[in-house]
Amino acid sequence: MEWIRQRLDKFKEPFQKGKKLEKYAPAINALDTFLYTPNHTTQKGAHIRDAVDLKRTMITVVLALVPALIFGMWNGGYQYLSQIQTEVGFWEAFGHGALKIVPMIAVSYGVGLGLEFLFAIIRGHEVNEGYLVTGLLIPMIMPIDIPLWMVALSVVFAVVIGKEAFGGTGMNILNPALTARAFAFFAYPTYMSGNKVWVSEASSVDAVSGETILGTLAAGENVEYSVMNMFSGVIPGSIAETSTICILAGALLLILTKVGSWRIILSGFIGAAVMALIFNALPSMGVEGNNLTNFPWYQHLIVGGLAFGVVFMATDPVSAAQTVKGKWIYGFLIGLFAVMIRIFNPAYPEGIMLAILLMNVFAPVIDHYVIQANVKSRKKRLSGATQIKTAV
Amino acid sequence: MSKDIRIKRGLALRLKGEAEKQIVEAPRSKTYAIKPPDFHSVVPKMTLKEGVRVLAGETLFYSKYTEEVKFTSPVSGTLIEIKRAERRRIVEVIIEAHPTDSYKDFGKMNAETAAPEEVKSRILESGCGAFIKQRPYDIVADPKDSPKAIFISAVSTAPLAADIGFVLKDKVAAFQEGINALNKLTSGKVHLSVDASSESCLKEIKGVELHKVKGPHPAGNVGVQIHKIDPLNRGERVWVVGAEDVTIIGNLFLTGELHADRTLAVTGSEAEDRKYYKAKIGANISDFIPQMPDSVRIISGDVLTGDKISNNQYIGFYHNSITLIPEGNQYRMFGWLPFTYNNIHSNSKTSLSWLMPKKKFEPTTNLNGEERALVVTGEMEEVLPMDIYPMQLLKACISGDIEKMENLGIYEVAPEDFALIDYVNTSKIEAQEIIRLGLDLMITEVG
Incomplete structure (x- = not known):
């Protein structure tokens, strides 16, 4: 171990202050701090510090994503293989999915981290760890057959326009991963919607097809999957969004480690349930609904990207509301709008993406009014105090 | 009527190296020092030159912009050095102590019956004005102000901090006299808060509104207590006094002399002889602890708010503990x-x-990471038990937006209230420094 450290220190020498490679220091520091938590000590303020840092926080989110990712790889293979053969082995399915998905992850990390390093060098700050999560999220919310160059282009758009244009990590208004998906969705709609993209090879092999449950409902047809299928995730869909059970496992880790806001997750599901219940109640009010409105409320929660979005996208602290009250409102409205969009506009079955992006934009407004209440109470106290003074 | 305070949000850090509950007499230091940087925003103006003999209680320097505020010698001896840093800024005024103290005689006075003006000028004359700090801004109080109340916290909740209730148990009489004197300085109340978890020796003190405080750190911070009892509004001033400093003021009236006694706790996992020492303000730390290697951080004060000092340096004016913890300059x-x-x-x-x-x-001084953009939300609120949005306030301070800072409650906070935010925040932001700079900006812009 000591040997690695010494080699690293020697390697870093030309990157020190005043040396000729100084401006590339952020890149080399990023690699160094990946291997070792640095030996920096407190110079001012509190002399001792908490064990947590941004790397640890981000890696925790990555860990929380792993169950959904592994399931997504298996399901990616299974959805295809189960249509062309009668028996599908676990490794066979997993291998097929991994072969498609691992290159997407590699492209996403390669392009995205490259850009992050570049911006860090240009701007002279350290590389922020936020992309560790974004880079994994982007492929996980894409259809399995999307060409790699589209992944790369979406990543460029998300990082440059979605994040760096606003000033980098911590400053972006929209969730970068969803920005990437929205870009792909509107730029290449044929690759992002329809009934030929959700199952591997469906566009090239005629015998293979598969529509998402929401797409089926929107077309007015009946769903042939059981609730258990929906909950466990053995259904077509974006790579990692299908398995509610794996997503909930990730949510559990996020909540237990306090990395993800339980308020947003809970209120998101509540909001979606409330909206779905309202639509479910339509027939009793004499309005004839359609397949989407009559879809049971609890099934609304476990199909489509709702669970994945609420757990992993809405909780992104940078683009979410920052105050406690704000988080409740923000999460609730995301759930509400997600179900509303998916029912009212069947052209956009993925209501969750638009709902989160919409609420990302409104999060600062929510916070503003929450904080304004605090400001007002302070001003009220002040005017109360001056009144007493003048009365005396 | 007393108002009890229960704090829920906060963090009770349990650290190794608590001081044993035993007070011993400290050896007399050869040299003592008063450090002007301890008095934030005071510009010192020396009244004495190097080489003169001083009595305990004799003025060394005064504040250039509020001349009434004087800073006096804690011991009798010879003023041997005025240490300056860059731009001739005075950093230490060092006194070589005589073997025994002789005191400047201010004359005894009964604080309860004396006129308020007499009490005030006595306090200022003896240098006890330095013990009185004002909120907002956390600076030495301006004697021309009339504070709406005076707050004293006799609760210590900071990790490894000296137990102030224990320190005061033999000083109740002097404390009472100090309270009598402070009552003359304000037309409002004198608030005293004590620890609710143990039987306090101060519960019989008269002339105060007593508050029982319960909860994790920062419940003992006087700023948190003010916020709960009678929050500060724009334009208002309150004064705060350290609990042991009240006894120094009391002794001044009882004896007519300045006895700058300070009970110091030596704590921390690297300290060997962990106990309380009876010492004087400005004592040299080499009397309490052996020479420490570079692998040990010597802190004057507690781990959250103290100052880093080195061997043979002096304890800070307001500090009552020396904490020794390992340096964390290792890679992991x-x-x-x-x-x-x-x-x-x-x-x-x-x-x-x-x-x-x-x-x-057994924490070290390692940062456990590097500074990053502010990403994680909600963690700061968990350790600030005030009706204040800490992250928004910090951002307002960084951008220097005065109106926003005012709206978000800058007047109600002091850097020490943000010490736990220094500790917990994921982005390793120096919250105390940001708040200090924000307060300084308010001083220059609003005053």
């Missing part, structure tokens, strides 16, 4: 992996340290 391989290195405490749950609620941790 893959230190960012969650659920590893669980011996390092974390308020987040990405370390399993929360599974060991009884464990006493």
Whole structure:
């Protein structure tokens, strides 16, 4: 171990202050701090510090994503293989999915981290760890057959326009991963919607097809999957969004480690349930609904990207509301709008993406009014105090 | 009517190296020093030159812009050095102590019956004005102000801090006299808060509104108590006095002399003789602790708010503890992996340290990461038990937006209230420094 450290220190020498490679220091520091938590000590303020840092926080989110990712790889293979053969082995399915998905992850990390390093060098700050999560999220919310160059282009758009244009990590208004998906969705709609993209090879092999449950409902047809299928995730869909059970496992880790806001997750599901219940109640009010409105409320929660979005996208602290009250409102409205969009506009079955992006934009407004209440109470106290003074 | 305070949000850090509850006489230091940088925003103007003999209680320097505020010698001796830093800024006024103290005689006075003006000028004349700090801004009080109340916190909740209730148990009479004097300085109330968890020796004190405080750190911070009892509004002033300093003021009236006694706790995992010492303000730390190697951080004060000092330096004016903890200048391989290195405490749950609620941790000075953009939300609110949005306030301070700072409650906070935010925040932001700079900006812009 000591040997690695010494080699690293020697390697870093030309990157020190005043040396000729100084401006590339952020890149080399990023690699160094990946291997070792640095030996920096407190110079001012509190002399001792908490064990947590941004790397640890981000890696925790990555860990929380792993169950959904592994399931997504298996399901990616299974959805295809189960249509062309009668028996599908676990490794066979997993291998097929991994072969498609691992290159997407590699492209996403390669392009995205490259850009992050570049911006860090240009701007002279350290590389922020936020992309560790974004880079994994982007492929996980894409259809399995999307060409790699589209992944790369979406990543460029998300990082440059979605994040760096606003000033980098911590400053972006929209969730970068969803920005990437929205870009792909509107730029290449044929690759992002329809009934030929959700199952591997469906566009090239005629015998293979598969529509998402929401797409089926929107077309007015009946769903042939059981609730258990929906909950466990053995259904077509974006790579990692299908398995509610794996997503909930990730949510559990996020909540237990306090990395993800339980308020947003809970209120998101509540909001979606409330909206779905309202639509479910339509027939009793004499309005004839359609397949989407009559879809049971609890099934609304476990199909489509709702669970994945609420757990992993809405909780992104940078683009979410920052105050406690704000988080409740923000999460609730995301759930509400997600179900509303998916029912009212069947052209956009993925209501969750638009709902989160919409609420990302409104999060600062929510916070503003929450904080304004605090400001007002302070001003009220002040005017109360001056009144007493003048009365005396 | 007393108002009891229960604090829920906060963090009770359990650290190794608490001082034993035993007070011993400290050896008399050869040299003592008063450090002008301890008095934030005071510009010192020396009244004496190097080489003169001083009595305990004799003025060394005064504040250039509020001349009434005087800073006096804690011991009798010879003024041997006025240490200056860059731009001739005075950093230490060093006094070589005589073997025994002779005191400047201010004359005895009964604080209860004396006129308020007499009490005030006596306090200022003796240098006790330095003990009185004002909120907002956390600076030495301006005697021309009339504070709406005076607050004294006799609760210590900071990790490894000296137990102030224990320190005061033999000084109740002087404390009472100090309270009598302070009552003359304000037309409002004198608020005293004591620890609710133990029987306090101060519960019989008269002339105060007594508050029982319960909860984790920062419940003992006087700023948090003010916020709960009678929050500050724009334009208002309150004064705060350290609990042991009240006894120094009391002794001044009882004896007519300045006895600058300070009970110091030596704490921290690297300290060997962990107990309380009876000493004087400005004592040299080499009398209490042996020479420390570079691998030990010497802190004048507690681990959250204290100052880093080195061997043979002097204890800070307001500090009552010396804390020794290991320096953390080591690399840790893959230190960012969650659920590893669980011996390092974390308020987040990405370390399993929360599974060991009884464990006493042994933190080093390692930053455990690097400074990053503000990303994580909600963690600061958990350790600031005030009706204030800390992250928004910090951002307002960084951008220097005065109106916003005012709206978000800058007048109600002091840097020490943000010490736990220094500790817990994921982005390793220096919250105390940001608040201090914000307050300084308010002083120049609003005054």
